[in-house]
Amino acid sequence: MSIKARLERENLRSVYKKRFFYNSSASAKLKLLFFAGDTKETKAQSNPIEMDGEEFRQRGRQMVDLIVDYVNSFRDRPVVPNVQPGYLRPLIPPEAPQEGESFDKILADIEPVVLAGVTNWHHPNFHAYYPTASSYPAILGDMLSDAIACIGFSWIASPACTELETVMMDWLAKALGLPDHFLFSSGGRGGGVIQGTASEASLMVFLGARNDAIAKLQAAEPQGEPCELLARLVAYTSEEAHSSVERAAKLAFVRIRSLKTDEKHSLRGDALKQAIAEDRAKGLVPILCIATLGTTSSCAFDNVRELGQICNREGLWCHVDAAYAGSALLCPELRNFADGIELADSFNFNPHKWMLVTFDCSALFLRDASKIVEIFSADPIYLKHEFTGQPDYRHWQIPLGRRFRSLKIWFVMRCFGISGLQAYIRKHVSLAKEFEALILADGRFEVVEEVTLGLVCFRLKGTNEATEALYRTLREDQRIHLVASKFHSSGVYFLRFVVCSSQCESKDIRFAHSVIMEAANKLAK
Ligand code: PLP
Numbered sequence: 001m002s003i004k005a006r007l008e009r010e011n012l013r014s015v016y017k018k019r020f021f022y023n024s025s026a027s028a029k030l031k032l033l034f035f036a037g038d039t040k041e042t043k044a045q046s047n048p049i050e051m052d053g054e055e056f057r058q059r060g061r062q063m064v065d066l067i068v069d070y071v072n073s074f075r076d077r078p079v080v081p082n083v084q085p086g087y088l089r090p091l092i093p094p095e096a097p098q099e100g101e102s103f104d105k106i107l108a109d110i111e112p113v114v115l116a117g118v119t120n121w122h123h124p125n126f127h128a129y130y131p132t133a134s135s136y137p138a139i140l141g142d143m144l145s146d147a148i149a150c151i152g153f154s155w156i157a158s159p160a161c162t163e164l165e166t167v168m169m170d171w172l173a174k175a176l177g178l179p180d181h182f183l184f185s186s187g188g189r190g191g192g193v194i195q196g197t198a199s200e201a202s203l204m205v206f207l208g209a210r211n212d213a214i215a216k217l218q219a220a221e222p223q224g225e226p227c228e229l230l231a232r233l234v235a236y237t238s239e240e241a242h243s244s245v246e247r248a249a250k251l252a253f254v255r256i257r258s259l260k261t262d263e264k265h266s267l268r269g270d271a272l273k274q275a276i277a278e279d280r281a282k283g284l285v286p287i288l289c290i291a292t293l294g295t296t297s298s299c300a301f302d303n304v305r306e307l308g309q310i311c312n313r314e315g316l317w318c319h320v321d322a323a324y325a326g327s328a329l330l331c332p333e334l335r336n337f338a339d340g341i342e343l344a345d346s347f348n349f350n351p352h353k354w355m356l357v358t359f360d361c362s363a364l365f366l367r368d369a370s371k372i373v374e375i376f377s378a379d380p381i382y383l384k385h386e387f388t389g390q391p392d393y394r395h396w397q398i399p400l401g402r403r404f405r406s407l408k409i410w411f412v413m414r415c416f417g418i419s420g421l422q423a424y425i426r427k428h429v430s431l432a433k434e435f436e437a438l439i440l441a442d443g444r445f446e447v448v449e450e451v452t453l454g455l456v457c458f459r460l461k462g463t464n465e466a467t468e469a470l471y472r473t474l475r476e477d478q479r480i481h482l483v484a485s486k487f488h489s490s491g492v493y494f495l496r497f498v499v500c501s502s503q504c505e506s507k508d509i510r511f512a513h514s515v516i517m518e519a520a521n522k523l524a525k
Helices: 003-009 013-020 026-033 040-045 053-071 103-117 136-148 159-175 198-220 226-230 243-252 269-281 304-314 325-330 332-338 370-376 406-440 464-477 506-524
Strands: 191-195 233-238 255-259 285-292 317-321 346-349 362-366 445-447 455-460 483-486 493-498
Touching (some): 053 103, 136 406, 159 191, 191 198, 198 233, 198 243, 198 346, 198 362, 198 370, 233 269, 255 269, 269 285, 269 304, 304 317, 325 406, 406 493, 406 506, 464 506
Parallel strands (some): 233 255, 285 317
Antiparallel strands (some): 445 455, 455 493, 483 493
């Protein structure tokens, strides 16, 4: 059903007409959006080089051409740019221009100044870190967000910005098979919010758990000073958790213990149980456990069922960081690793990593959003409004301002459909398995973590030195880009091969494998 038809059905059109001067002609609607120098009068008064709507149409087409040409050119470009630190400053003037320049001059600088110096994260030979997502529908969604350019800090600051986000968060939660308590539509206290990054999501959770714990302690010990109470709090995570968890703890001033994992690099219930008992015996107050699904180093999975059961029993907040792996929950056959997720109090994943939505877009779901919302509310008169019933998202995040990021989720989910997104994840998983099989076919190599998703952790058998030398050779070679890591517990050093690019095909897997074999053979000589 079209939006217009829906408005009519909901009998909202008259409201819309009254409030927003609805006019059915497309150009009139556009004039509501683009108000810079579109009429003869305003153009005559404006800076002659300022871009008007007509020029924007033309430049927009040029920019789209440039983007498509760039995206189509990866195979002709190096994956890591051939530049040295400081390459850029001499290429542009030391001061901003006094007078505006023509857009042609700006376009002419894009290749030598910018594209020559970017690491091509979407190059089919890029296998480092974890993927960062991109797709044309997401770029189009961001374009519209930039054009609307609203700051959706409250419902009234831009109702569509808030309401589309609540619906998109429910769409995501349902598509991933998350428990109902994370859905707005379940009618409980739960719901989702788009944060910029998983790091911000962890920080929000830390601050929420910290303040909740201090409020409870103060209720029991009214004489207790918040600073003194704060010093007693303790949180837990695995030794393999992302560094952002440790940073969030530092920012929240909460002590954190990194607990030992089992032989599969998974944090288990026994380790948490023991740590809680030790800390309670010392007079500390355990408040939070951050479990990881898909660790950054090796894509290991903490045992959420065991950890969640202990958290629920002991009164700890259980947060699940699934920054990369979360997108795989789109595929029902890949959901085993999230067993026990219904026990979690919050869950976070980054559609901007593996779900074809451009950075930044990190989805945080909360069982009880009031734990964050009520604690962080600061309501000056100029931000107050009379409407209730929808979230004022400024209370769900650290900054006040927020972009209209749900547009890109909406565009991506509609253009690809859940089945298109599933096919994308499945293809990457199958390419990773292909790489694993190729690596294991050579007896000199071993794979050091079970390959569940798109990451293969491999090394030359024996001491770390051989794999370190292999890594140096691959870095010098530069035809493929990957990074190394080490397990905390064993000190075993390995290389991480991640399927990242939407353009990555079987031929690129075979190419990467041949480059690695060449490097290994060179070292053997
Ligand atoms: N958590 C995990 C498990 C990650 O793998 C990463 C990054 O790769 C992060 C957190 C940090 O993500 P962000 O850059 O969104 O803060």
